[in-house]
Amino acid sequence: MRLWLGVFMLLLAPPFAIGQATGDSPYLYLTSQPKDKALESEIAESFLENCQGVHIAEVQSDADYHIVLTNIDGSHAQKNQLLVTDFWGTPLKKAEGSVARDQAKSACTLIIADWSDQALTRKKYLDAINSGFRKDGLVGFAEIVAGDNLIVHSERANRMRLFMLLANNKTYLLLRRAGIVTFIYTNDADQNFACDVKSGQIDENYDSLAAIKAAGTKSESGAAVKQSTSP
Numbered sequence: 001m002r003l004w005l006g007v008f009m010l011l012l013a014p015p016f017a018i019g020q021a022t023g024d025s026p027y028l029y030l031t032s033q034p035k036d037k038a039l040e041s042e043i044a045e046s047f048l049e050n051c052q053g054v055h056i057a058e059v060q061s062d063a064d065y066h067i068v069l070t071n072i073d074g075s076h077a078q079k080n081q082l083l084v085t086d087f088w089g090t091p092l093k094k095a096e097g098s099v100a101r102d103q104a105k106s107a108c109t110l111i112i113a114d115w116s117d118q119a120l121t122r123k124k125y126l127d128a129i130n131s132g133f134r135k136d137g138l139v140g141f142a143e144i145v146a147g148d149n150l151i152v153h154s155e156r157a158n159r160m161r162l163f164m165l166l167a168n169n170k171t172y173l174l175l176r177r178a179g180i181v182t183f184i185y186t187n188d189a190d191q192n193f194a195c196d197v198k199s200g201q202i203d204e205n206y207d208s209l210a211a212i213k214a215a216g217t218k219s220e221s222g223a224a225v226k227q228s229t230s231p
Contacts, residue, residue, distance in 0.1 A: 025053035026115045029063035033070045039080065043069055046101045051108030065092070065111055082107060086114060087174065088124055121178045125150070148181040149212055157187040159204065166195065166202070184209065 028047060030040045044056050057063040066089075070081040082103045084093045093110045114120065122144055129142040129152060140154035162185050175183065175197050183195040186209060194206035 025055065026064040026111060027055045027057040027062055028065050028067055028111070029057045029060045030067045030069065031060075033068060036069070036071060039069055039071065043067070043082070043104060046104035047108065050101055050105045051111070054108070054111070063087075064115065067107065084111065086124075088128055090124075115177070118177065118179050121174070125174070125178055144178075144180070146212055148179055149184060150175070150178075150180045150182070151184040151186065151209075151212070153186055153188055155187055157185050157191045157193070159191070159193070161185075162193050162202070184212065 028044075030044055032040050047054055048056065060066060064087050066085045068083045068085075070083070080103070082093070083091060084107050085091050092114060093107055126142050126144065133140045133142075133154075138155060140152065140156075142150065142152045144150050165185075180197050183197060184206065185191075185193045185195075186206075192206040192209050194203040194208075195201070196203075
């Protein structure tokens with residue numbers, strides 16, 4: 001249950017809860033093992049100089065990507081390992097080298113490509129939500145229909161849960177990255193809600209679900225996801 005709620009909280013915070021990020025470019029959070037502030041500063045400067053538009057996040061919760069620097073031989077400016085993971089914790093790159101600038105350039109290429117891939121971002125959304133349903137044994141699934149409508153079908157959909165999810169002070173920017181215009185939360189019966197992603201306005205009696213679902217015969221979800229949910 002906690003994973004499922006966590007995924008929604010990350011996805012559904014409204015525009016006024018954006019916080020530090022601007023949404024135009026990714027935020028990176030840097031850490032090192034063992035802790036080496038000089039090395040972190042060097043890599044941070046290299047990213048800012050060689051990766052146009054990125055920002056350095058002060059806390060991990062504000063970041064789109066987490067970069068872990070490992071000093072392999074224990075001496076500064078020697079061999080270091082750089083691991084990049086995305087917002088969902090998926091490793092994107094692991095590189096070794098002794099020149100911070102070169103490592104930053106290499107990682108930058110991968111980060112920008114991942115950040116700009118809307119189709120990949122959508123897939124990650126759906127995978128995260130649907131895996132959360134399966135893990136927690138809940139009946140439900142998520143799909144993107146009619147181009148830009150994210151529908152989450154959940155047996156537990158209700159007004160209280162919707163507002164609990166929307167009240168979380170987390171990043172709304174991920175929805176924008178995925179190009180989602182409307183978020184729809186429904187139990188496919190008497191609980192149908194819609195949130196306009198741009199304005200944050202909520203329709204508590206959404207009556208266009210049938211039309212949206214009819215238009216979504218080519219939805220971005222899989223039958224296997226629907227069949228794998230618990231009865």
